[in-house]
Amino acid sequence: YKTISAALQVPKSTVASVILKWKNFGTIRTLHRAGRPVKLSNRGRRALVREMTKNPMVSLTELYSSSVAMGETSRRTTISAALHQSGLYGRVARRKPLP
Numbered sequence: 001y002k003t004i005s006a007a008l009q010v011p012k013s014t015v016a017s018v019i020l021k022w023k024n025f026g027t028i029r030t031l032h033r034a035g036r037p038v039k040l041s042n043r044g045r046r047a048l049v050r051e052m053t054k055n056p057m058v059s060l061t062e063l064y065s066s067s068v069a070m071g072e073t074s075r076r077t078t079i080s081a082a083l084h085q086s087g088l089y090g091r092v093a094r095r096k097p098l099p
Contacts (some may be wrong), residue, residue, distance in 0.1 A: 001016055033046045039078050040067075040072060040074050045082045047067075048067060048083060049086045051066060061078060
C-alpha cells in the first residue's frame with residue numbers, strides 16, 4: 001500500500017479502502033444505497049433550526065422563502081418534517097395561571 005500511495009500521492013487508507021472494495025464487490029464505483037436520498041442537506045436543516053430558535057413565531061412560508069434564498073429548494077412539508085426531526089413543533093406556551 002505504501003508504494004501505491006506514494007506513486008499516486010494519496011493516503012494509504014484510501015488505497016486500502018479501494019483495494020478492499022475491489023475485493024469485496026469487484027468494482028470501485030459508488031454502490032446503490034437503500035432508501036430515498038434526503039432533499040435537505042445537513043447545513044440547510046441546521047440553518048432552518050437556527051432561524052426557528054432565533055424567532056419561534058416565524059411561519060413555514062417565511063422559512064420556505066428563506067430556504068429558497070439559501071438555495072435549498074424544498075417543500076413546506078419537507079421543512080416541517082426537518083423541524084420535527086430536530087424536536088421543534090408548532091406548540092404554544094401554556095398560559096400563566098392567575099395568582
